[in-house]
Amino acid sequence: MTAAEGGGRARCRALTAKGERCRNPAGPAGLCARHEQRLAEVAADAAATDRAGAETAGGPDAEVAEALAPFLGWAEEALEFLRRRLTGDYQVDEFGYDPDLVRHVLAPLLRPLYRYWWRVEVRGLEHVPDAGAALVVGNHAGTLPFDALMVALALLDEHPAHRTLRMLAADLAFTMPVVAPLARKSGNTLACSEDARRLLEAGELVGVWPEGYKGLGKRFRERYRLRRFGRGGFVEVALAAGAPIVPVAVVGSEEIYPMLANLRRVARLLGVPYVPVTPTFPLLGPLGLVPFPSRWVIEFCPPVETAGLGPDAVLDPMVVFDLTDQVRDTVQQTVYRNLATRGGVFL
Amino acid sequence: MTSATGRRILVTGAARSTGRRLVTALARDPAVASVVAVDDARPPEPFGAKVEFLRVDLRSPAVVRALQSTGVDTCVHLGVTAEPLAAGGRASMKERNVLGTMQLLAAAYHAGDLRRLVLKSSTAVYGAAPGDPAVWGESMDPGTPRHGFGKDSIEVEDYARSFDRRRPDVAVTVLRLANQVGPTVDNPLTRYFALPVCPVVFGFDPRLQFLHSDDAQAVLLRAVLGPAAAGTFNVAGDGVVLLSQAIRIAGRPSLPIPEPLVSSVTELLRRTVDFSPEQVRYLQFGRVADTTAAREELGFSPARSSLAAFEDFAATRLHRLVTQERVDRLERDALAALRRAAGWLSGGVGT
Numbered sequence: 170m171t172a173a174e175g176g177g178r179a180r181c182r183a184l185t186a187k188g189e190r191c192r193n194p195a196g197p198a199g200l201c202a203r204h205e206q207r208l209a210e211v212a213a214d215a216a217a218t219d220r221a222g223a224e225t226a227g228g229p230d231a232e233v234a235e236a237l238a239p240f241l242g243w244a245e246e247a248l249e250f251l252r253r254r255l256t257g258d259y260q261v262d263e264f265g266y267d268p269d270l271v272r273h274v275l276a277p278l279l280r281p282l283y284r285y286w287w288r289v290e291v292r293g294l295e296h297v298p299d300a301g302a303a304l305v306v307g308n309h310a311g312t313l314p315f316d317a318l319m320v321a322l323a324l325l326d327e328h329p330a331h332r333t334l335r336m337l338a339a340d341l342a343f344t345m346p347v348v349a350p351l352a353r354k355s356g357n358t359l360a361c362s363e364d365a366r367r368l369l370e371a372g373e374l375v376g377v378w379p380e381g382y383k384g385l386g387k388r389f390r391e392r393y394r395l396r397r398f399g400r401g402g403f404v405e406v407a408l409a410a411g412a413p414i415v416p417v418a419v420v421g422s423e424e425i426y427p428m429l430a431n432l433r434r435v436a437r438l439l440g441v442p443y444v445p446v447t448p449t450f451p452l453l454g455p456l457g458l459v460p461f462p463s464r465w466v467i468e469f470c471p472p473v474e475t476a477g478l479g480p481d482a483v484l485d486p487m488v489v490f491d492l493t494d495q496v497r498d499t500v501q502q503t504v505y506r507n508l509a510t511r512g513g514v515f516l
Numbered sequence: 517m518t519s520a521t522g523r524r525i526l527v528t529g530a531a532r533s534t535g536r537r538l539v540t541a542l543a544r545d546p547a548v549a550s551v552v553a554v555d556d557a558r559p560p561e562p563f564g565a566k567v568e569f570l571r572v573d574l575r576s577p578a579v580v581r582a583l584q585s586t587g588v589d590t591c592v593h594l595g596v597t598a599e600p601l602a603a604g605g606r607a608s609m610k611e612r613n614v615l616g617t618m619q620l621l622a623a624a625y626h627a628g629d630l631r632r633l634v635l636k637s638s639t640a641v642y643g644a645a646p647g648d649p650a651v652w653g654e655s656m657d658p659g660t661p662r663h664g665f666g667k668d669s670i671e672v673e674d675y676a677r678s679f680d681r682r683r684p685d686v687a688v689t690v691l692r693l694a695n696q697v698g699p700t701v702d703n704p705l706t707r708y709f710a711l712p713v714c715p716v717v718f719g720f721d722p723r724l725q726f727l728h729s730d731d732a733q734a735v736l737l738r739a740v741l742g743p744a745a746a747g748t749f750n751v752a753g754d755g756v757v758l759l760s761q762a763i764r765i766a767g768r769p770s771l772p773i774p775e776p777l778v779s780s781v782t783e784l785l786r787r788t789v790d791f792s793p794e795q796v797r798y799l800q801f802g803r804v805a806d807t808t809a810a811r812e813e814l815g816f817s818p819a820r821s822s823l824a825a826f827e828d829f830a831a832t833r834l835h836r837l838v839t840q841e842r843v844d845r846l847e848r849d850a851l852a853a854l855r856r857a858a859g860w861l862s863g864g865v866g867t
Contacts, residue, residue, distance in 0.1 A: 233862040244854050252847045256840050257764035260823070263756050263804050264650045265723045343646035343801075346719020346775065353723070363649040363656065
């Protein structure tokens with residue numbers, strides 16, 4: 170109708186009502202004053218049409234407009250997001266967490282996996298506090314840390330307070346190109362006591378997977394048998410901050426990449442902890458990277474309070490050992506229970 | 517403060533931008549009786565009244581005489597440089613930074629009237645590595661041996677601390693400043709953002725902190741003229757800016773360089789940017805320092821956040837290629853086109 174591509178630099182880019190090029194000199198926006206005004210009117214009209222369409226259901230026009238409305242809304246949001254990205258108009262926190270990116274790009278990318286591929290069922294969300302610091306501690310499996318991502322998405326989407334899980338990740342993540350900035354932007358930081366303490370003191374919900382690579386990279390035949398929970402560093406951090414520990418048990422992650430063997434020599438060559446051989450990888454090449462569609466159950470367990478023990482408890486190794494074992498046991502028992510009641514692995 | 521006649525202050529590195537502005541501001545203050553400005557380069561314009569300029573190297577005996585004879589009560593050491601090329605090579609840079617400080621502090625040890633030492637250090641002491649904690653506190657140990665400017669700064673700070681032990685009557689304030697930006701600042705990082713295309717390490721997007729030059733001057737003035745506050749303080753604008761974000765605010769396109777090629781690109785840019793190797797690591801891994809101590813113990817909060825400081829620098833110094841207006845216009849055009857398409861679709865199907 171009005172604006173079209175092309176036109177000289179100094180001339181207006183729009184076409185006149187007769188379909189000829191407008192010959193008026195262009196303003197700063199590349200349009201002459203008349204067409205700029207016209208464009209604004211058209212935009213306002215279109216917006217009004219959308220609204221009218223949404224309000225008065227019925228009639229083929231309105232139906233199509235209604236069907237298009239969500240798409241338009243989505244496009245509007247996407248364009249707005251792109252503008253913010255192109256001009257640097259967003260804010261990350263001191264750890265590099267970028268809520269804008271998570272909301273508009275990362276979470277939407279993971280959501281189909283969560284809902285339709287792994288059909289995650291979440292239990293015990295009421296054990297995660299609505300506000301304030303807490304340490305979420307879970308089992309770790311599946312070669313790639315999808316279990317951590319799914320727990321984070323469960324808390325973001327399904328928890329009533331839509332909490333962001335700030336996870337503590339292995340240092341390898343921060344040396345790898347592309348992965349390093351994504352890890353930070355999605356709210357994670359290095360697994361060290363300084364960072365964990367700082368996050369808990371700021372009242373954040375912190376996630377930790379104490380088994381680390383030993384849990385992630387275990388063979389399929391050892392599935393759901395939890396490894397050692399580190400040296401209990403997570404308990405010390407929780408004790409120092411007086412934050413409750415919320416154990417979380419994930420069932421389903423072990424089957425996404427069933428690891429039959431570990432190519433140790435290749436792993437050493439590449440400087441990574443393991444290179445898995447699964448039924449499809451490396452046999453099918455990149456296609457082998459598609460995870461198996463197992464059914465998942467994520468259960469948050471009742472919190473273990475640490476505030477009552479006082480900050481001096483950190484100095485007592487026995488308290489730390491006991492709490493570490495208690496948390497590990499809770500996760501292990503919950504995993505076994507949910508395994509028994511899950512039914513089929515894939516259906 | 518110390519005497520009825522007013523403060524006597526010696527400033528090293530006085531001919532460079534931070535030093536010049538500090539000396540001018542100090543000379544304007546009624547509480548200051550005199551300023552001895554020391555540098556081995558001549559300032560672009562001469563200093564005003566109350567300022568005595570000594571064009572000498574820190575390692576020369578003239579500095580010893582100046583420190584000991586004129587009853588200097590405060591020494592402000594700004595003479596640590598981060599630019600190897602400007603200093604005449606890395607070896608010469610180290611010589612000036614570390615040996616210069618040694619000589620200055622050796623002379624200061626015998627300066628009987630000295631009550632305060634202010635050292636301008638840098639958050640570069642923390643280095644930049646993937647295994648670093650997200651936020652550095654002053655008491656955390658950066659650990660691993662480092663090189664270049666960061667290592668110089670660590671050694672200079674070590675000399676200052678050992679001086680602190682030997683002269684308990686002197687309050688030693690160490691200010692670890694984040695990278696300065698501002699309308700008149702000229703350093704490797706400001707020159708980097710002024711490049712037509714900003715090279716970045718592929719797959720990395722570090723967190724950076726900036727300190728506006730006005731805030732840098734304010735904190736130095738606070739340390740020199742305010743109540744004595746001994747200790748080490750990180751000073752940076754609030755918040756962080758990602759490198760990608762900074763490049764977009766600067767309105768530059770970025771050019772990702774795969775990690776193995778980074779050192780050759782740095783070599784190519786050496787003449788214009790004068791990066792030392794650890795500054796390249798900084799642009800790969802970034803660093804953030806905790807400024808709580810400066811706020812609570814020194815009572816200093818910067819007027820500008822990291823983002824605001826960088827925006828001021830970009831607005832006053834850079835000609836943006838990608839401007840806010842152009843992006844806004846694109847967004848408007850795309851939206852209008854979408855709406856038209858939607859209008860056409862719903863109209864066309866209906867009839």
